[in-house]
Amino acid sequence: MKTFIICIQTLCGKITPVGFGSEEDRRFLEMWRERTNATLLGAGSLRAGDPEFRDTSGRIPEKRIRAIVTMSGRLPLEKNIFNRGPAPIVFCAQDVSDSLRRHLGGRAEIVAVRKRGDNELDLSQVSAILQDKGVNSLLVEGGGRLNYFCLKQGIVDEILVTVAPKLLTSNRETPLVDGDQNLGSPFLDLEFISCKCHPKTGELFLRYKVIKGKNSG
Numbered sequence: 075m076k077t078f079i080i081c082i083q084t085l086c087g088k089i090t091p092v093g094f095g096s097e098e099d100r101r102f103l104e105m106w107r108e109r110t111n112a113t114l115l116g117a118g119s120l121r122a123g124d125p126e127f128r129d130t131s132g133r134i135p136e137k138r139i140r141a142i143v144t145m146s147g148r149l150p151l152e153k154n155i156f157n158r159g160p161a162p163i164v165f166c167a168q169d170v171s172d173s174l175r176r177h178l179g180g181r182a183e184i185v186a187v188r189k190r191g192d193n194e195l196d197l198s199q200v201s202a203i204l205q206d207k208g209v210n211s212l213l214v215e216g217g218g219r220l221n222y223f224c225l226k227q228g229i230v231d232e233i234l235v236t237v238a239p240k241l242l243t244s245n246r247e248t249p250l251v252d253g254d255q256n257l258g259s260p261f262l263d264l265e266f267i268s269c270k271c272h273p274k275t276g277e278l279f280l281r282y283k284v285i286k287g288k289n290s291g
């Protein structure tokens with residue numbers, strides 16, 4: 075299984091407030107949905123927006139998996155993902171799985187996975203379950219907390235990041251990787267794969283490989 079994080083960030087590394095990407099970036103994201111068999115999303119991003127995970131033709135593909143990770147089980151029923159397209163998979167801990175099943179009815183497949191500590195699920199198990207369902211390439215569509223857990227647990231192979239020519243001052247916005255521990259010592263090293271510039275929008279489309287098993291001091 076190959077796993078990609080995809081996101082757009084400001085020049086200062088923030089991924090919110092959302093909506094600052096160009097049409098070009100939107101198409102890039104949709105193209106990557108077509109190149110992968112599944113999307114994984116953090117529950118925070120679902121609560122903050124209403125993503126449907128459409129492709130370049132504007133459709134919600136019937137066969138592509140849309141999956142959400144939650145620890146709290148707080149998932150608003152009125153979100154489009156539960157009402158349009160194939161039912162998503164919700165990964166959660168055992169202790170909230172029954173109440174989530176009752177809450178969501180048949181609108182999602184609820185899959186309980188083991189915890190790693192108090193506030194994170196084992197994402198390797200999530201990957202393995204997706205792989206058993208035929209997924210060989212997974213697109214992690216954020217947000218910052220999920221990106222952090224995926225990198226910390228070592229399941230990410232590549233990062234696809236669009237850098238938008240924007241700066242902002244607020245410390246309240248979400249960074250690309252939002253966690254409380256360093257991912258390396260202190261850096262997690264990345265290896266350059268490619269860079270494409272879109273001169274009209276000033277956006278850079280960067281692709282990096284995550285170097286696993288080596289911490290940078």
Ligand SMILES: NC(=O)c1ccc[n+]([C@@H]2O[C@H](COP(=O)([O-])OP(=O)(O)OC[C@H]3O[C@@H](n4cnc5c(N)ncnc54)[C@H](OP(=O)(O)O)[C@@H]3O)[C@@H](O)[C@H]2O)c1
Nearest residue numbers: 081082089116117118119145146194195216217218219220
């Ligand atoms: N610019 C971009 O490309 C981009 C992309 C995506 C999202 N965003 C934005 O980012 C913001 C959300 O980011 P965020 O960091 O606050 O939230 P997030 O990463 O979307 O979601 C965090 C939540 O997901 C669940 N979660 C994530 N990893 C988990 C794990 N390993 N085990 C168990 N649960 C896990 C937890 O849900 P519970 O709270 O339910 O326990 C956690 O609180 C939104 O505003 C969104 O629009 C921007």
